[in-house]
Structures are given as C-alpha cells and as structure tokens.
Amino acid sequence: MSYLCSKGHQVTLPHGSMNASAWCRTCKRQAREARWRMNPFFAGVYNGGPCYHIDATSRLERVARFNTDQCQRALRVDGLQKTVRTAIERRLRKIKEAA
Numbered sequence: 222m223s224y225l226c227s228k229g230h231q232v233t234l235p236h237g238s239m240n241a242s243a244w245c246r247t248c249k250r251q252a253r254e255a256r257w258r259m260n261p262f263f264a265g266v267y268n269g270g271p272c273y274h275i276d277a278t279s280r281l282e283r284v285a286r287f288n289t290d291q292c293q294r295a296l297r298v299d300g301l302q303k304t305v306r307t308a309i310e311r312r313l314r315k316i317k318e319a320a
C-alpha cells in the first residue's frame with residue numbers, strides 16, 4: 222500500500238505508521254540538499270554526499286557570478302581564503318555600485 226506525503230510524493234509506510242510526510246525519502250533528501258546548497262560554493266552531489274569548491278581558483282570563478290545573498294553567505298564559510306574574501310567584498314561593492 223502506498224501513500225502520498227504532503228508534497229505529493231509516493232511513500233511506502235512502515236507497518237502501523239500513519240504519517241506519510243514523516244517517512245517521505247524524497248522530502249528528506251530535498252531538505253538535506255537545500256541545506257547543502259546554503260553554502261554558495263556547493264558544487265553538486267556525488268555518491269550521495271555534498272561536494273564543495275574548496276580551492277581558491279574555483280571559488281574565485283564562482284564569486285564573479287554571486288549575487289548579494291550568495292556573497293553574504295560565502296563570507297560565513299569556514300576556511301575562506303584571504304584572496305576569496307577580498308574578491309567577495311569587491312563583488313559586494315560592485316553590486317552595490319551597479320544598483
């Protein structure tokens with residue numbers, strides 16, 4: 222017997238359980254991925270785990286296309302290189318000037 226969660230995904234419930242949303246794997250995966258994506262250097266999912274750009278060169282390429290929100294989240298990333306931080310601050314100024 223299959224049920225639908227609140228987002229309409231098909232869920233097979235364990236015996237005796239009534240709440241489809243609590244058991245929806247798709248929703249759980251999407252929520253997890255949304256958390257990973259909060260890091261603006263998120264690169265993709267590999268083997269079920271998050272992958273992030275960690276080297277300065279890749280990060281600098283990304284920063285060039287960041288919006289204000291992404292810049293601000295990027296500034297809170299752990300282990301941010303000094304060159305990357307400087308580029309983000311420059312990017313923020315540039316966006317502000319363009320607005």
Ligand SMILES: [Zn+2]
Pocket residue numbers: 226227228229230245246247248249
């Ligand atoms: Zn769902």
